[in-house]
Amino acid sequence: PISERNLSNQVEDEVVDALVSSVLDSYPRLSHRYYRMKARWFGVDALDYWDRNAPLPDDETRLYSWSDARRTVLDAYGAFEPRLAEIADQFFDKSWIDAQLREGKDSGAFSHSTVPSVHPYILMNFHGKARDVMTLAHELGHGVHQVLSGPQGALMADTPLTTAETASVFGEMLTFRSLLDGEKDPARRRILLAGKVEDMLNTVVRQIAFHSFETRVHDERAGGELSPERLGDIWMDIQGESLGDGIRFDDDYRSYWAYIPHFVHSPFYVYAYAFGDCLVNSLYDVFKDGHPGFQGKYLDMLGAGGTLRHRELLAPFGLDATDPEFWKRGLGVVAGFVDELESI
Numbered sequence: 001p002i003s004e005r006n007l008s009n010q011v012e013d014e015v016v017d018a019l020v021s022s023v024l025d026s027y028p029r030l031s032h033r034y035y036r037m038k039a040r041w042f043g044v045d046a047l048d049y050w051d052r053n054a055p056l057p058d059d060e061t062r063l064y065s066w067s068d069a070r071r072t073v074l075d076a077y078g079a080f081e082p083r084l085a086e087i088a089d090q091f092f093d094k095s096w097i098d099a100q101l102r103e104g105k106d107s108g109a110f111s112h113s114t115v116p117s118v119h120p121y122i123l124m125n126f127h128g129k130a131r132d133v134m135t136l137a138h139e140l141g142h143g144v145h146q147v148l149s150g151p152q153g154a155l156m157a158d159t160p161l162t163t164a165e166t167a168s169v170f171g172e173m174l175t176f177r178s179l180l181d182g183e184k185d186p187a188r189r190r191i192l193l194a195g196k197v198e199d200m201l202n203t204v205v206r207q208i209a210f211h212s213f214e215t216r217v218h219d220e221r222a223g224g225e226l227s228p229e230r231l232g233d234i235w236m237d238i239q240g241e242s243l244g245d246g247i248r249f250d251d252d253y254r255s256y257w258a259y260i261p262h263f264v265h266s267p268f269y270v271y272a273y274a275f276g277d278c279l280v281n282s283l284y285d286v287f288k289d290g291h292p293g294f295q296g297k298y299l300d301m302l303g304a305g306g307t308l309r310h311r312e313l314l315a316p317f318g319l320d321a322t323d324p325e326f327w328k329r330g331l332g333v334v335a336g337f338v339d340e341l342e343s344i
Contacts, residue, residue, distance in 0.1 A: 001218055005268040010160040010309050011275070015321045019275055022327035023208040027242055030331065031205045034197055034338050035246030046248040053198055059191050063128040066099070073137045076178035077144075077171060080287075081295040084171075087147050088140045091122060096143070099126040099136070109135050111142035111168075116150035116157050130179065130192065134172050141171030149305030157305040161269075163313065165276030166283070167302050173284050190344045193337055200277060200334045207273040209242035214263055214270070231257060279310075279321070281330030286317050 006013055039047045041056060064072070070092055078085030091097050096119060109124035120143045126132050145167035149157040159166075176196055183189050216234050220226055232254030239249065262269045287294045297316045304313060310321050319326055 002215070002268040008160070009162045009272060011162050012322070015310070016271060016275070018322060018324045019271065019278065019327050020208055020211060022324050022331060023204060023274060023278075024212070026328075026331045026335070027205065027244065029335050030338065031201050031242060032244030032246065034201060034341070035244055037246075037338075037342065038194070039246045046246055049243075049247055049249050049253055052243070052247060053202070056191055056194055058187050061129060062188070064130070064133055065128065066126060069126065069128075069133045069136050072133055072178065073140060073171075073175050076137065076175040077140070079178070080174050081299065083299060084144055087144045090119075090147075091140060091143055094119075096120065097122040097124070097136075097139075099124050101125055101127070109139050111139045111146060113146040113157070116146075116152070116154055120146040131195065133179070134175060137175035138168045138172045141168035144171070145302050148299065148302040151303070152305035152307055156307050159306050161272040162275045163279070163310060165273075166280055169277055169280040170283060170298075173280060186344050190341060193341050193344075197334065197337050197341065200281075200337070203277045204274045204331070204334065205242055207270045209238050210260060210262070211268070211271045211274075212242075213238045213257060214268060217263075228255075278327050278330035279314075281333040282319060282326055283317060285329055285333055286319065291317060 002016065003013055006016055035047060035052070038056075039045060042051070042054075047054075074085045074089055077088050098121070105125065106123065107125060109122075111120050111122045113120050122139045122143055124132070124135055124139055126136070142164075145159075146157070149159070151157075158164075176192070180189060180192050180196075183192060213235055216238070217226065217231065220230070220234070235257040236249065236254055239247075239253070257263065260270075283298075287298075291297075294317070300316070301313050314321060314326075321327075
């Protein structure tokens with residue numbers, strides 16, 4: 001049944017298989033290793049599952065002003081490619097961002113493309129935390145992508161789900177590296193790195209675990225009806241495989257699969273989160289290695305909108321999503337952050 005979703009995402013079955021197998025193989029060096037380390041920071045053998053994303057014991061929340069956040073993101077964008085900062089700056093100057101906290105305002109964050117003949121609008125809620133700076137970078141990435149792809153017209157400007165997060169996650173990575181490189185205090189560096197790693201694990205490892213649950217449920221259901229007990233067994237098996245012995249579960253967790261609406265309303269949707277994150281990590285690694293003409297090719301990639309498929313978009317960078325090494329390269333970026341955490 002996943003083939004129908006893949007078709008709408010403009011991606012081949014074998015590409016998704018390569019992504020999934022690469023992430024499954026990475027569990028021990030990513031999530032297992034990180035959560036064991038986090039448990040040690042908390043002084044326990046294993047974290048209860050409700051503490052999986054808990055703030056670190058020494059986390060002191062540093063607050064950023066709106067002007068600081070603007071400067072941080074635009075400087076990070078501009079250091080990579082001035083054209084990105086130039087476009088992003090318009091969102092501030094022309095009041096295309098609604099970030100003010102107000103009673104009754106919707107939560108969450110998004111960039112709405114409206115129509116190519118106008119301009120995007122961004123909604124977010126700025127509390128002044130480092131995570132809000134990253135959210136600003138993320139949504140501005142979407143906004144810049146929407147501006148650059150606008151000339152393709154209303155029918156071809158939008159991208160499939162698998163590449164829709166490219167500019168947003170890349171912009172977030174640029175901003176994160178800028179924040180991390182400017183932070184010399186080891187405790188603050190650990191907080192920044194841990195937050196980034198947890199975001200990546202939630203986007204990559206957790207979503208592929210959800211995908212594995214879906215796949216196994218559909219496979220077993222083809223042979224007959226599944227009881228609630230069996231659904232709980234499958235869920236617990238996969239959660240244990242993905243998170244490792246650094247996370248402790250209880251019986252209440254057996255029914256947690258039921259709180260994920262995608263399983264019912266958007267079957268086989270969730271792998272796209274991991275697809276986008278790993279794709280950007282591989283792209284970023286190519287950039288870090290000094291690939292010639294990277295910035296120009298990147299702008300062309302964003303400007304293509306929905307006119308090109310992933311194979312054509314990645315070819316100028318020497319990347320091929322059908323190759324498991326492509327996905328391993330992206331996962332290696334996450335492993336590098338875990339390595340850095342272990343060294344602090």
